[in-house]
Amino acid sequence: MINANYYKYNLRKGKAEIQSLIFFNFNPDLSTYQIEQGLCSKLLNYKAKVCDLYIEDPLAKILPFECMLPYAVARNRQLVSPVKFDFKLDRMKQLNLFANYLFITAFFIISATLLVYIPYFSLNEEIKIEQNTVNALQNQLQVLIEETPQQPTFSVIQQNYSNAYQFLIDQEIDPKPFMIDLMSELNSNVFIESYQIKSQTKEIVLVLRGNTESDLFEYMIEVYETYGVIDGIDEDIRWILSEPTYKFNNPLQVEVTIRYA
Numbered sequence: 001m002i003n004a005n006y007y008k009y010n011l012r013k014g015k016a017e018i019q020s021l022i023f024f025n026f027n028p029d030l031s032t033y034q035i036e037q038g039l040c041s042k043l044l045n046y047k048a049k050v051c052d053l054y055i056e057d058p059l060a061k062i063l064p065f066e067c068m069l070p071y072a073v074a075r076n077r078q079l080v081s082p083v084k085f086d087f088k089l090d091r092m093k094q095l096n097l098f099a100n101y102l103f104i105t106a107f108f109i110i111s112a113t114l115l116v117y118i119p120y121f122s123l124n125e126e127i128k129i130e131q132n133t134v135n136a137l138q139n140q141l142q143v144l145i146e147e148t149p150q151q152p153t154f155s156v157i158q159q160n161y162s163n164a165y166q167f168l169i170d171q172e173i174d175p176k177p178f179m180i181d182l183m184s185e186l187n188s189n190v191f192i193e194s195y196q197i198k199s200q201t202k203e204i205v206l207v208l209r210g211n212t213e214s215d216l217f218e219y220m221i222e223v224y225e226t227y228g229v230i231d232g233i234d235e236d237i238r239w240i241l242s243e244p245t246y247k248f249n250n251p252l253q254v255e256v257t258i259r260y261a
Contacts, residue, residue, distance in 0.1 A: 020047040036220045083217055139181050178204060178227075178239060185223050189215040193253070207249075216254050229261065 021043060032050045040048035063071055074078055118184040154162070175197045182204070186192065189211045196205040210216040239260050246256045 021049070023048065023050045025050060026153075116242070165225060175204060175260065181237075181239075182206065183225055185219065185226065187215075187219070190219045202260050204260060206256045206258070207253065207254050208256060211252070213248075213251050216252075219256075220246060220256060223258075 012166055021040075023035055023039065025032055035050050039049060059071075179195065179197075183192065190208055191210075193207045193209050195207070197203075198205065208219065210219070224240060224243055227238050228243070229238045241259045241261050244256050244258045246254050248254045
């Protein structure tokens, strides 16, 4: 009753109603008689009938029961049935369908932009920035390499010569302590006007000036007695090998030559 009212008022707006009903029995556990007594007898407002395929179609008698439903569907296409099933198929409007397709396309484009294009663009920009940084560092490195003076390379002969020269320099006697000793023996009557150190001949040449000639001789004697190497006297402070030689330029100026060890 509920389905009949639904068909009449909801689907047909009261313009059509159900008057006859046809039942098809595809249940092997129910007989046609049971359906007529249990179902059709209660539908007093309708013309209810149970369709007996065995009577309508002789071929149905030899078919298995499981094949009855597909056979009835195929058979219905060949028979002209006086019963017409009136129904209305509601289809979606083309405009709504086009709008749905448009929304799906827009959603796909936006999703692809957010999930694919923007990360790809950002990654590409980061790669460009890193490449620019690497290029800048390479340029700075090249500038530093060009500005850094190259270390000269020396041959084996040059290295040996340099080592020999350094050895001789290390063996060379520093005359500064000798000059300090000579200056320590000066007094108020004698002073050094000039001096010259000859490393090759190991000589110290002094130009002395004194108040008197005897002051000059006294200074030369005192220096030799203090620092001269004398037989029988072994002291580390003695470094003058022989008696100093001298030459007077004038009575108050003398040039003295001292040889050191």
